[in-house]
Amino acid sequence: VIGRILSGKPIAAAVLQSVTERAGSLISCGIRPQLAFVMHGASPPAQVYAARLERQGERVGIQVARRELPEDVSIAALEAEIAALNADDAVDGILVQMPLPPHLLGIDLSSIIDPRKDADGITIQNAGRLYLGLPGQAPPTALAVMQILHAASVKPTGRHAVLVGRSNVVGHPVAELLLLLDATVTVTHRQTDDLGAFTRQADILVVAAGEPRLITADMIRPGVVIVDAGINVTPEGIVGDVDFEACKEVAGAITPVPGGVGPVTNAVLLRNVVSSAERRGG
Ligand code: NAD
Numbered sequence: 337v338i339g340r341i342l343s344g345k346p347i348a349a350a351v352l353q354s355v356t357e358r359a360g361s362l363i364s365c366g367i368r369p370q371l372a373f374v375m376h377g378a379s380p381p382a383q384v385y386a387a388r389l390e391r392q393g394e395r396v397g398i399q400v401a402r403r404e405l406p407e408d409v410s411i412a413a414l415e416a417e418i419a420a421l422n423a424d425d426a427v428d429g430i431l432v433q434m435p436l437p438p439h440l441l442g443i444d445l446s447s448i449i450d451p452r453k454d455a456d457g458i459t460i461q462n463a464g465r466l467y468l469g470l471p472g473q474a475p476p477t478a479l480a481v482m483q484i485l486h487a488a489s490v491k492p493t494g495r496h497a498v499l500v501g502r503s504n505v506v507g508h509p510v511a512e513l514l515l516l517l518d519a520t521v522t523v524t525h526r527q528t529d530d531l532g533a534f535t536r537q538a539d540i541l542v543v544a545a546g547e548p549r550l551i552t553a554d555m556i557r558p559g560v561v562i563v564d565a566g567i568n569v570t571p572e573g574i575v576g577d578v579d580f581e582a583c584k585e586v587a588g589a590i591t592p593v594p595g596g597v598g599p600v601t602n603a604v605l606l607r608n609v610v611s612s613a614e615r616r617g618g
Contacts, residue, residue, distance in 0.1 A: 338559070338588060339585060339587065340588060341591075342484055342563070342589050342592075343592065344484065344591065344592075344596045344598060344600040345595060347483055347487045347599075347603075348599035348602065351604060352392075352396055355397075355398070355606050356396040358614065359396055359397030359613070360397055362397075362610070362613050363397055367616060369397065369429075369609055369612075370398065370400075370613075371389070371398055371400050371430075371455060371606070371609045372403055372427045372429065372430050372431070373400055373431050374405065374417060374418065374433060375402060375403065375404050376406070376407060376432075376436070376437065377405075377406065377408075377409075378407075382433050385433075386400075388602075390402075392606065396606055398606055401427075403417060405417060409440070411443045414440060415448055418432075418448050422448075425616070427453060428453060428609050428610075428612040428616055429453055429454075429455030429608060429612050430449050430450070430455060431455045431456055431605070432445055447460060451472075451473070452612060453612055454608075455473070455605055455612070456475060456476065456605070457472075457473045457474045457478070457479075457608065458504070463509075469516050473608050473611065473612070474509050475505045475509050476602075476604040476605040476608060477505055477506045477544070477597065479608075480565075480603075480604050481510050481563050481565060482510070483600050484596070484597065484600060485563065490540060490561050492514050492540060493517060494518060494520070495519050495539040496519070496520045496539045497514045497522070497538065497540040497541075498522045498524065498538035498541050498542070499511050499514075499524065499544075500524050500531065500542070500544065500550065500577070501524075501543065502524075503544060507523060507544050508523070510544075511523050514542075519540065522538075526545075531555065532554065532555040535556060536556065538557065538560050539560060539561065540563075541560050541562045542563045543562065543563070543564050543576070543577040543578055544565035544566060545566060547568070547577055548566070548568040549575070549577070549579040550577045551564075551577060551583065552579045552583070553579060553582035553583050556586055556587060557586075558587075559588040560586075560587050560588060562578055562583060562589070562590040563591050564578040564591050564593050564597065565577075567593065574593060576593030576596070578593075580592060580593065
């Protein structure tokens with residue numbers, strides 16, 4: 337079948353349904369799962385994101401608490417805030433607003449967030465556990481890609497998975513997760529020569545480059561399963577990294593943007609928080 341659209345919405349709804357049940361069990365034991373969202377400056381997009389997170393959290397039984405720090409907060413003050421959240425037994429997950437402004441880039445979030453509260457899967461411990469194939473908390477976007485493949489009944493074993501992008505939050509962890517499922521994995525990036533020569537070999541193509549329409553129909557093989565994590569704001573609206581209209585005529589299955597990876601990522605972030613809260617509950 338060509339052109340199957342892998343909508344993220346029903347997949348996100350199923351994840352949220354299970355999160356709601358798990359949070360409900362915790363609440364009935366007196367544990368209210370809580371995610372602390374640490375903000376530095378309240379830019380309009382950050383406010384919109386925070387409000388959506390709060391609304392979604394409320395629906396599933398997770399309290400989302402904003403910690404609004406000033407835009408010019410120092411590294412030391414941000415570190416102190418994270419240390420306080422690490423020490424606060426009522427907090428299960430810590431999420432820091434991204435991207436960081438230039439004056440905060442020197443902070444080493446991967447070392448200072450308690451790995452047990454690492455909702456975004458960015459700590460050294462969780463990255464190491466992923467690399468070693470041990471249970472831990474991986475970045476939500478990477479887990480969302482895997483959740484979509486699973487929901488679409490795509491079996492990565494023995495298939496050639498090609499990643500476009502190797503960032504620490506998408507490409508690189510997805511490569512590890514696919515290797516754990518015995519896919520044959522190729523990781524491409526900005527310096528890759530002749531990108532199409534690799535993408536045309538893919539049975540599974542996962543794209544997270546941040547470049548609108550980087551992947552065109554001539555760069556894919558008929559029947560490929562495409563997961564597009566790209567989110568690009570363009571004059572025509574939000575688009576992914578894949579030329580969706582042309583590629584859906586060639587691909588076996590493809591995620592739309594928006595409405596693909598994004599909603600599943602938000603749901604998986606909340607699942608990470610409820611998993612942390614379950615560990616608090618013993
Ligand atoms: P990043 O800038 O950290 O990494 C981009 C990666 O893509 C790099 O490894 C780079 O080498 C590669 N790349 C860039 N241009 C390329 C090209 N022309 N050819 C081959 N490789 C190229 O970005 P990121 O944080 O991984 O985000 C990537 C995209 O995914 C962005 O559009 C971002 O908005 C989106 N994103 C989506 C979610 C989500 O929830 N859906 C989450 C995080 C990021």
